[in-house]
Amino acid sequence: MIDIKFSINTLGCKTNLSESDYIIKELSDRGFKLVKYSDGPDFCIINTCTVTSQSDRKVRQIVRRIKSNSPLSTVIVTGCYAVFNEKFLLDSGVDCIVKNKDKYSIPSVLEELARRRWNAKTGLAASSGNKKFQNLVHSRALVKIQDGCEQNCSYCIIPKVRGGYRSTPDELVLAQIRNLAAAGFDEVVLTGIHIGKYAADINAETCSGDRNASDLADLLEKIIESSSIKRIRLGSIEISEVDSRITDLIRESGRIAPHLHIPLQSGSDKILELMKRPYSSGYFLNMVESIKKSVPDIAITTDVIVGFPHESEEDFIQTVDLIKKVSFSKLHVFKYSRRMHTEAYSMGGQVAESVKSERSKFLREIGSKLRNDYIRNGVGKFFKVVTEKVDKEKRIAAGTSENYVKVYFPLDCSNAEILKKGKLVEVKIESVYEDGLIGKMHKTWRDAGTCAFVVKI
Ligand code: SF4
Known part of the structure; x- marks a missing residue:
């Protein structure tokens, strides 16, 4: 095994996260060791996002932080921000910019670089079986x-x-x-x-x-x-x-x-048209109603943009009304962010930042009320939860249920040793807890309906 360390910082969407996961498992397979960027790795990879101006700001911050914390590391930047911001990246001392379409070649390029730089002769482990999944985040x-x-x-x-x-x-x-x-x-x-x-x-x-x-x-x-x-x-x-x-x-x-994340973006037909979203508010509502009819317990979460150009108070109220009618189980609210190279960038009727902030605050409050009501509804039910965190010291585990609720459950002597991250367990919900629910683990979820072991509750 060669002793070459790398770090990876990922910003943005699940697609970026899955691409970073691929890079991590490929590099781990080749014998590289994943560490934090603050541990002075040989290679620091930054997988960037540019969806909003806030994403851009975060990329600039992390690039600066990594350059000052790890001056000896080779810094590689990839992802959406790198497409239009080459100059900033090169001026900041980034060593290598990799296009989105070439992202998957990063592991082989780093392997080759490492080979040359350290003249490593052995230990570049061949990929084998399940080992390559061990480092998935x-x-x-x-x-x-x-x-x-x-x-x-x-x-x-x-x-x-x-x-x-x-x-x-x-x-x-x-x-x-x-x-x-x-x-x-x-x-x-x-x-x-x-x-x-x-x-x-x-x-x-x-x-x-x-x-x-x-x-x-x-x-x-x-x-x-x-x-x-x-x-x-x-x-x-x-x-x-x-x-x-x-x-x-x-x-x-x-x-x-039974969980769908369906972006709404706006409840005003005028704004949906300006956004070039291919549906009307009426169509959205009808479709959601037929989805709920088909799968009654389904959780529907959404994204909404406030302060898009020309969004009047009336347009905003239409958005609020639609959100209440659909009764989403979770709401992500974004303030419209002007992006160069997009059609909306040069639209008139840009909305003042203060109005965007007000509308976003108002919607977030509605979103958290809807969320709390939805979560509370889970008390007394059984949820199938994928275990994501196991804290043996605090004797508590947490994970995500089928309908996208964070569920906590205490560890006891019967489950502490067998619980593994990534495994499904069944939890009987007892009450609301922190940002989700808490209950007792009932059984592991093996083949449908079969319980591998039962914990007394
Ligand atoms: S559907 Fe619209 S919002 Fe989503 S990625 Fe495509 S262009 Fe962007």
């Missing part, structure tokens, strides 16, 4: 099924920095999920920039007609049929792409988490 493993977006919402820089639709072939997705299941992960999260367009590029290349076309629902069916993964969670998905095949699979398979 997430207990709910992220599987990237897709990249790119062609929707061109008027506020969004992502299509310019990520490019068009590119799907991971289904056999690769399946192989990855089978390996993760064999390595002990019970939940996978399917991530991408626009997962509802899964296979759109493959269909465009391979079929002239519809006969061979495939889509996200097909992929889900294949995962359910040919892997033993216990739970599949979908990343963010557009409202028009949640079809009845997907909701039927959620309801009938029992293996897809």
Whole structure:
């Protein structure tokens, strides 16, 4: 084993996180050791985001911090921020900028660099079995099924920095999920920039007609049929792409988490049109109602942007009304952030920062009330929770339930030794606790309905 250390800092979305996970496992497989950037690694990788001006600010901060903390490290920057900000990065002393599309070559490039620099002759471990998953940072493993977006919402820089639709072939997705299941992960999260367009590029290349076309629902069916993964969670998905095949699979398979994150962005038709979002508020509401009819216990979470150009008080009130009608179980509120290279950047009617802040505060309060009501509703129920943190000293574990609630449960002598991160357990909820719920672990969730052991409660 060579003694080469690397750190990785990841900003932004789950797609970035899953790409960083890939880099981590590939480098770990090659014998590199993952450390914190403050531990003076040989290589510091920064996987950046540029979705808002706040994301840009965070990238600049971390670049400066790493350069001053680890002056001897080779600093490699990749991700969306790197597309339009090369000058800042080079002026800051970054050693290498890697384009988004070349991100997956980072492990082999670093291996080659390390080989040359340290003249390492042995110990570059070949990849083997499940070992490569040992260093994954997430207990709910992220599987990237897709990249790119062609929707061109008027506020969004992502299509310019990520490019068009590119799907991971289904056999690769399946192989990855089978390996993760064999390595002990019970939940996978399917991530991408626009997962509802899964296979759109493959269909465009391979079929002239519809006969061979495939889509996200097909992929889900294949995962359910040919892997033993216990739970599949979908990343963010557009409202028009949640079809009845997907909701039927959620309801009938029992293996897809009943949780959809569907970005609303605005409840005003005027603003949705200016944003170039391909739906109206009425369509959104009807679709949500039919999703809830099909899967009654489903959790629906969302993103909303406040202060988009031309957003009047009336538009904002329409957003508030729609949010209340849908009764989302979680709300992410973003203040509109002007991004160069987007259509909305040069729109008139920009909203004052103070108004954006007021509206965002108001919506966050509504969001936290909806969240608290939703969480409280879980008391007395049984949830299947993926264990993410096990604190043996404080004798408590925590994880995420199928409907995306943080659940805590005490460790006792019967479960403390067997509990593993990434495993599903069943918890009987007793009360609200911190940012979620607390209860007692009932049984591990093995094959549907079978309990591997029962803890007395
Ligand atoms: S769907 Fe719209 S908001 Fe989402 S990545 Fe594509 S352009 Fe951006």
